[in-house]
Amino acid sequence: MSETSLYVLQQLINGLTIGSTYALIAIGYTMVYGIIGMINFAHGEVYMIGSYTTFIAIIGLLTLGVSSLPIVLLLALITAIVIASTYGYAIERVAYRPLRGGPRLIPLITAIGMSIFLQNYIRLAQGSRDMAMPALVTGGIQFGDPAVFEVSISWMQMIIWGVTLVSMTALALFISRSRLGRACRACAQDLKMTNLLGIDTNRIIALTFIIGAALAAVAGVLLSLYYGTINPYIGFMAGLKAFTAAVLGGIGSIPGAMLGGLILGVTEALTAAFFPSEYKDVVAFGLLVLILLFRPTGLLGKPEVEKV
């Protein structure tokens, strides 16, 4: 293969890696939107908190003398999920539940306030400087002609794909097979009717926030290990990107969020391959605008009927 095509292949691999984490975060947006029709603007901050707890848990465990890498990573994953889910739950309870049923703009504004609050809360508690951690998972496989261009897939990238695949499958099974999952789907269809049928919709809504936060925490673990650096401001951009992914795939649709994340990640990686990398954010938002213009319901979304 020629050098360019190998280079594009490498960018595709990188794009799929980032894209799968976008997809994980995007599910939080899309599930919440599907049920209560609001944009949980503070979702990106949950991802950021997940990254911080990952770092704290990993360094803490290593300091305590736990040396087996798989155990450290697993425990860090669990810690991040528990803490981030608690944040997801608390955000819903404090900032959104009291406003339910009011005008639509109001919860969006509290969400922005919550996002600013959480960002600065972490900044004050942990400092605003970048934290860097040496890579824990190193190595990978290389292929292609070393004389032309060597394509490499690191183990970390494979872990990201694997974990994303497992989480997505688990979520899909939960939503389609379990009783609670059925209740979630019922809520998404008609919140009032579900309530009349004796399902505590407040609990289901809280559950969606918790699931979304847990998946954002998984993304936090994966990305913080992949990049190796975190700061209190990473949540903003990641949240925006994930939201773009959710809209791209059709907000409210879970398979759409997965597809949207992957498309966004690949587009960004390919842009970064041929243009200065600062412009990849511009391309992401440009893509969002184009999608909304020509297909406002996204790739897999259903058109919304306006009722008087």
Add this chain to the structure above:
Amino acid sequence: MQRALFPALFAAGVTFLLTCLVIGVKLEQVGSELTVTGADPATWGWIATAVVIVFLVQLFQSPLGTLRRRLPAIEAHGLLPGHRLREQLRPWLIALVIVGLCVWPFMVSRGAVDLATLTLIYVMLGLGLNIVVGFAGLLDLGYVAFYAVGAYTYALLSEYFGLSFWVCLPLAGLLAATFGCILGFPVLRLRGDYLAIVTLGFGEIIRILLNNWTNVTGGPNGIGGIDKPTLFGLEFSRRASDGGETFHQYFGIEYVSSHKVIFLYLVAVLLVLLTLYVINRVQRMPIGRAWEALREDEIACRSLGLNPTVIKLSAFTMGAAFAGFAGCFFAARQGFISPESFTFIESAIILAIVVLGGMGSQLGIIMAAIAMTILPELAREFQEYRMLMFGGVMVLMMLWRPQGLLPMKRPHLELKNP
């Protein structure tokens, strides 16, 4: 009490989980190594206090709730004099306020006048955004983009073509309005929250472009040495530039540096008064009525033959124009601009001013702008916590008073009970 015990324990547990790892443990970068240390006992003391407070509040929630309901609600409008009297007093009050605004800078310190100028910029931005958010009900999270367009218009035109502030002011407004129109045209068909995110994205795009288009905008280094406004060609510097004349030379008075600050302040007052006048007139025009009608019910509007796109676009464009004026003035006052001044947080602050003041209420917005700029100055020692409190207040305010401090009162008739 017994029934409240479990939720209270649950809430306390949640609080503990929220705080234990994030506040109770500290990550530190020592060289290339990261370390984790437990926080000092005082911090853990705070965490424990927080957990206990949450527990107790949840436990005694129902008695507290009844207590709160007994407290009388605050009604700001009740404090104002009667309607008839207010109408009579209004022109006098306005005249008094204008005279007061023009006179007081001569009696206070230079710093206070400078702060007042900054406040007036925010008042102008708040009033402009109010057209979009308050009147037309469109949530615009990228308002700062138009502010940036205005500021960069003046900075670039003055640097490359040597145009003066007064020439650039209308140009900045026009260009920002054009931008608003171009950006608004495609996105205004979207529903509320989509619009919010797309405008946010546009705001970011503009900032990224300004940051990376280094050979024109200077990138992150910004543009410095922007000319200050002049009074009919009279400059406010110590020495006149080539072919110019300074204010103090022309009037044959001693050079005082605070003249420049006061002049800038008076220009800001003029701009704000102009903004208020224009908005108040437009609000009573058919287009202004249409904005509010559209906010209340889009479908009803459409069935009455109003074109929602044109109406929304006019609100968006007009809001953008005022941001352009404010940006132009900001560049002139600051003398230096960089993309750092136009981040998302700036949009959030302007939005917070509109929301805290009460969407649609101009008096409320002016109050909120004053509070938002003066309070951080007073609380200098809390500078660290400023943004934290800002976010918290935004949430609490919406929970406590979603309609804002001084909600808009629409003219209406009420049938009194016989």
